[in-house]
Amino acid sequence: MPDLISLVARRCRWFWMPLSLSGLLALLTFLPAFAQKNPPKPANVYVDAAGVLRWQGSKEEVALFGVNYTTPFAHSYRAHRRLGVSPEQGIDQDVYHLSRLGITAFRVHVWDVEISDTLGNVLANEHLRLLDYLLQRLKQRGIKTVLTPIAYWGNGYPEPDTAQTGFSAIYPKARAYNHPRAIRAQENYLRQFLNHRNQYTGLLNREDPDIIAFEVCNEPHYRQPEAEVSEFVQRMVAAMRSTGYRKPIFYNLAESPAVANAILGSPVQGFTFQWYPSALVNGHTLRGNLLPLVQQYPIPYARDPRFAGKPRLVYEFESADILQPVMYPLMARSFRSAGFQWATQFAYDPLALAHANTEYQTHYLNLAYTPAKAISLLIAGRVFRQVKRNQQFATYPQDSTFDGFRVSYRNSLSELNTPAEFYYTSTTTTAPRQPTALRRVAGTGSSPVVQYQGTGAYFLDRLVPGVWRLEVMPDAIQVRDPFAKTSLRQPVTRIAWNTQPLRLALPGVGADFTVRGLNEGNTFQGQANDGTVALQPGVYVVAARGKSTAAYSAQTPLGAIRLGEFVAPAPTPGPVQVLHEAPAQLPAGQPALVRATVAGAEPTDSVLLIAQHFYGPTRTILMRRPTLTTAEATVPAELLYPGQLRCWVVVKRNRQTTTFPGGFAGSPLSWDYAPQDHWESSIVPTGASLPLFRAAQDQNRVETGGVNGGGWADYITTGSGQLALRLLQAPTPASPPAFFDPQAPVAFLRAYFSDRLTARAAETGTFRELVLRARCGGGAGPVRLVLTTRDAAAYATEVAVGPELQEIRVPLTAFQPAQQVLLPRPYPSFLPMTFRADGPAALPLAQAEVLQILLAPAAASATSERPYLDIESVELR
Template structure:
């Protein structure tokens, strides 16, 4: 009897200890650690393997899901991340119609994930209701059992039965006991926060109704004895700030996707202009409430310079916890199988990984509320630097030196430097590989070096996901590394692995975890052409390509096909990474279009690309096949900025959301069915419901085309637009936008039949330029901020990045603003 009482008292005491929360909010809404009252500042990612498409992706890769969780949480720890959002599709996959919790594999994996994160001191935000169909992108499965199947998203906030179902589910999942930790979720100490529902339908016109809904869910959570800090979404509609202020929740949750979502290809252009400011975080209505970021990412962007700039702005806005969406599992990362528009893995996206590590330090080292000005003044902040030109983010502190791309910056303090993480080379590490590496100081003369595999970029990762399309391949190649640090000056040949180095000598070596994953052989050799499509006669020509295989090729050659027949073979030189390069003087060539091949000698055979045949141009049996192509032109040959060679799917345009209804599409014109681009807008009249100006614009990236000419030596005289107006539209704007967001435009007249319109470059004046694509959730200005300022800087063609065509209400009388449209066949620069 006494033994029974003692056991129960012990369990009760243990439960009290388990239920002790680690954080609290003070009177100002600041989240603080209870142990020392210091401010909380946490950074990491969403991790979605237990549910939805990531759950299925693991099966496509035949992975052991629990092993995958452990592998990926090790990556979180290796990157010094300490935040995790548990985005859980319980409303679709873990309840019945009435919101009763279902015990199944999804829940078991959530429990496992919580336990693995807890082991590594990673702190969590629980979001148990997602509101988006768990069957995306396949949409062919019918495994959804949950209440979301019966209650549409827009009914969840006001339908009484739907609210009771949500209350029931929240109570049950928080009282669910995790078999891996022995604790109920409400008592898991490292779950710091609960966000009731992900991106709910918001009704800012009914603030009392929304307050009632939020407080109902709050009461359900508190009824379980859960004392965790609670949060509700504001960025789905910023008009909800008053409801959050009046509700009982401790804070608001925010998101940011500056490049929109699911563009379907890698975005080009200066992304720093899109992450310059997030003014909505400073809304006075949110004063006294804590703020966290539940999702953000530099979508459709593989480069490593965006994350620190975004977190810099989060800190200005008071954010204390930020998790990007989402972390790609190690085993699915080669195909980017999880989420089309996002792509992040420590091994397979090395530059973004270092950028994410730097962002975590921004969260820790930059004070809340600190303001560093706007672009470009804010490119250097504290110990941090971001650079679009260098595709670089950088942390240069006394103890840490991190860089996401090759840098010439010298470490601030070599004697106190203890941690290095990088991609490429720097003044302290010269490395010919393409993967991420770490150096951690153990003593004055001893360092631990961790080298991850080379990464081959085989395809654009942002196309539609497909389990059979490999976008990145890891390669375990022998590489040279030169390390130059106090007490350690050495040159060594490294393979992926962990090395202990002391006084320039190798002390020990061990293999990386999951090494076998990096050694799957390539099925075939691949070549990625990185050569321009146009060269100017009389100037040096550089041909560049990357050659991917399981080993270094014996030789790579360029075969230039001559006109009308014959060829010239030119050996290519190996560079860092997988690059091969040939600098060629072809002054003897006439101005014309030319074709060429790359030949890769593998040892067993010589393959000719792009067709991948074994038939070389200098052999008697060569036959016609696919080639690469370029034009050799004079400095004054018209330069095409937009034409039939450009896909309309890669052209950005104004979206229709609380703004004029805009359409953009590809059309065929005339009897010859010439491809062209049509921009139409139903009504440019002012409307009180619009959140953007009365404008419709399409914007096309031209930075790669401009780079084909030496614009410092020759300047264009005219922009030639071949176009015509629709429905009597007689005017449009042509705008050239530079990499800093300054616009230089002119109004041009349209006829009702196609014609060539010449716009003198001398007539271009500072003009508002549309910042496209428009971000989600509508944080950014519609116009590039720089284009709205007064500036006298003349257009510098060497940094021109976009050409835009706009239909704008200011062009037309108020009685003539409906059904405006323009069809553009091509745009050229004339010299």
């Protein structure tokens, strides 16, 4: 290990401040406690004889985990400017947060269209300068880089493309590899890009030891003949090598499997893959247990000797449209089991944009705005570095606890518990493994170490025995579905700077510890009472009573950060908001708990629930405030007789009254309150049917579509005027694509219904059958119904559906243990189609949460009509 003081000095030379002797001694004392297995600096990489990427000098295996990040380019760049935030400021803030999350890897596909001309000459413009600036800042935090110089992307998404100067503006992917002028432009561009000298570091891109490799181009689209592909790859590699560059060159092997042989036989040193296990752009948050989607990553080329002897990287991955903080750790484990040495999520949301999630609607990750998901990324990084390359595990869910890690879908929890580190994404009752050995804690929610009602993340780092650094982020309150259509004018998550009690049970600190603010503007000084102190977001030194903390200033280095560094968004301006999702049904004669999320309300505000039986009695109920961001009240049973319950939430501040939904002034009890907005639920008697899917109401809460090109979905009206979901079979391709499975379903419906079943939990045992209202046409194939449980066990049956719209009654006893189809379909398409987990012999309906309806391929038919299945409704009776 290099000398720690000189190492920190090199890492932090851009903010190094003189230390007093006491500060230096303190630094010497606490730095070893924070020593982590970070990438060496500086060090180049090489590929050994077995195809393993290693660090020169130490010869240790490379294992780096991180993110893509795009502020120098495209929408992210324009949005920063539009919001009045300098890109440099945004980069500084985001790179600090990446460092806090333990990120060791950065990758981006460079928007060549913004930094080149049509001949491939590199343009010394603002975008290139900002990329240089970003690489410098990453270098200072010890984060390594892989760059993909050619993106082939336009620069618009999600907006229209703007003025573009580069060769990709005139040569699209499908022509870039076989058009002579395009090839020459790319050769020229690659040579100039590798020879570009970073104006901040003074290093050529090709010689920077922190740029450990290059991937030639992003997700190329190729077709036969393979000879054209082979020639193109060879010419790109030759152009890069002509600069004197000697480190590894990687190439995408997942995007164009039809010409995989050309890439496998090329002179590249390694291969890149991506993983979007839940597809992309579903348009809403996915719910249910999606962990089966990420329990393995089998590679079809694994036994090919041209593949086995070369390293592999994951350039992009994401659990798209999923907020659950449980996906990343199992994805990281699956990557390591498949032999990957690098994995970078796509894409980390810049702090300036994350309130609206506009950059990529289907992705959402930011420490301030998605704190639990961000902590899960921190945990996943530890998984990636700790799990051995090619280490194998039992199939989920039997092995969701492994090597000090725990992943629990039921608790929405990812956890790391080692003697030195304790990280968790949600409230947990797990006790630290060795409390006296703890050096680092991070989490959201509460644990035996930290009791906290806020929703932001927090970090605790031990400096010396009895002295800790505490960082507390502000509350993040989701106010809209972040995966629906977005706009910079419409926040999906609000930030609140609340002062809240925080209770600590740290070894050696005691119950009367002292607290001193460290970040800029934070002058707090106080002492805990019975282990509890009320704090606003910021950075603090926490110390056992009597311990001197004078040696610790805001400028004192701590690994790659300074003690006083703190980055958090300002409180979201705007009026109070109340969010509530009314259950579709409520059981008659039983009291009902109504919960709501409250954003922007003061602790002194009154929150009232107005509950009304339609044209019947009305009750005004004072709502409890379990936390500053939640409210709840119980509707009495006497109001819940069969019919309809209508609800409003009223927030009172002084003499001002605001009613939700809608945020209208006034009260629905007033004679002149005109707005008609309200929440409503059906109050149903015992024995009433329970809807699992209704085409007329549920379009925005289900997933539908084709399976790997086999079909598609649409909505139509039936003869009775009712809306129905139509699943259709696509025409049989003349040349099936790679990995096409002719036996797989052609189209699907996936419907989450656990929330509806939970509302009727007392009656679960009374349901006897599933009733499907549907019809088939065009010679459609068999129809399969699948019910999956929260533990990922599946139960299935096939049903016969006729050409006339009819009710098909299926006894629940007909559902037998089976496999589920992994939906939505993952990308790449070579990933597994099905998954099976053990469960009880009979369907445990109380644990069921997702319905799948699968349309199998039809036999050859003489009719020209496309085979289809129309689904009007599905319910339990």
